[in-house]
Amino acid sequence: xxxxxxxxxxxxxxxxxxxxxxxxxxxxxxxxxxxxxxxxxxxxxxxxxxxxxxxxxxxxxxxxxxxxxxxxxxxxxxxxxxxxxxxxxxxxxxxxxxxxxxxxxxxxxxxxxxxxxxxxxxxxxxxxxxxxxxxxxxxxxxxxxxxxxxxxxx
Amino acid sequence: xxxxxxxxxxxxxxxxxxxxxxxxxxxxxxxxxxxxxxxxxxxxxxxxxxxxxxxxxxxxxxxxxxxxxxxxxxxxxxxxxxxxxxxxxxxxxxxxxxxxxxxxxxxxxx
Numbered sequence: 001x002x003x004x005x006x007x008x009x010x011x012x013x014x015x016x017x018x019x020x021x022x023x024x025x026x027x028x029x030x031x032x033x034x035x036x037x038x039x040x041x042x043x044x045x046x047x048x049x050x051x052x053x054x055x056x057x058x059x060x061x062x063x064x065x066x067x068x069x070x071x072x073x074x075x076x077x078x079x080x081x082x083x084x085x086x087x088x089x090x091x092x093x094x095x096x097x098x099x100x101x102x103x104x105x106x107x108x109x110x111x112x113x114x115x116x117x118x119x120x121x122x123x124x125x126x127x128x129x130x131x132x133x134x135x136x137x138x139x140x141x142x143x144x145x146x147x148x149x150x151x152x153x154x
Numbered sequence: 155x156x157x158x159x160x161x162x163x164x165x166x167x168x169x170x171x172x173x174x175x176x177x178x179x180x181x182x183x184x185x186x187x188x189x190x191x192x193x194x195x196x197x198x199x200x201x202x203x204x205x206x207x208x209x210x211x212x213x214x215x216x217x218x219x220x221x222x223x224x225x226x227x228x229x230x231x232x233x234x235x236x237x238x239x240x241x242x243x244x245x246x247x248x249x250x251x252x253x254x255x256x257x258x259x260x261x262x263x264x
Binding site for chain 1: 229230233234237238240241242243244245246247248249251252
C-alpha cells in the first residue's frame with residue numbers, strides 16, 4: 001500500500017489558553033464551569049465509570065461515561081448525543097482532552113476517536129440533526145457572551 | 155450525506171467499508187469474506203460507490219475498491235467545527251477568569 005492512511009475515524013483539535021493547566025482543568029470537570037463553554041447544564045463525575053452529560057440546549061444532549069481523570073493533566077470520556085436520529089449515539093465514541101502547561105500557558109489537545117463505530121450504529125437522518133446541532137454549536141444556544149464585555153453598572 | 159447514510163444502514167455494506175478502509179481490495183477478495191453471492195457483493199459495491207463512500211479503480215481485469223475519504227469525512231468535518239467552537243469558548247471563559255483573578259489579587263494582595 002503506497003497511499004497514506006487517511007484517518008476519518010478520529011480527529012484532533014487544539015487551542016492554547018493563557019492560563020495555568022490547573023485553571024483550565026477546573027473548566028473541564030466542574031459542572032458549573034463546564035456550562036461556560038459546553039452547554040447549559042452539565043454533569044461530570046470525575047472518576048472512572050462516572051457520568052458525563054451535557055445539555056447543549058433543551059433538544060440536544062451529549063452523554064457518555066468518564067473513563068479516566070488525571071488531575072490537571074487529562075480527562076477521557078465516551079461521547080455521543082442522545083436521541084435516535086443522531087449520528088453519534090451516547091457513549092459510542094471517545095473524547096480525550098490533555099493539558100500541557102508551559103510558561104504559564106496551557107495547550108489543550110482534544111482527540112475525538114472511534115467515530116466509525118459510532119457512525120455504523122446509526123441508520124440515517126443525519127442531515128436534519130446535524131443542522132440543528134450546528135445551530136446550537138455555533139451560538140444558537142450561546143446567548144450573550146458573558147466574558148466579552150463586563151456588565152456596566154447601570 | 156443522506157445517500158451515504160442509507161448506504162451505511164446495511165450491515166454487509168458496513169463490513170465492506172471496514173474491509174477496504176485501509177486496504178484496496180478486488181471485488182473477489184471482498185466477496186470471499188462473505189457468505190452472500192458474488193453478484194450480491196457487486197450490488198453492494200455499486201451502492202457504496204454511488205453513495206460516494208468507496209472509490210473504484212481498474213487494474214488490468216480487476217476492479218479494486220477502497221473506502222473514499224470524503225464520504226466519511228463529512229461527520230469529521232462537522233465535529234471539528236463543533237469542537238473548535240467549544241474550545242474557543244473554553245479559552246475565552248478561562249482567560250477572562252484568569253484576568254479577573256489577577257485583578258482581584260492586585261487589589262487585595264491576597
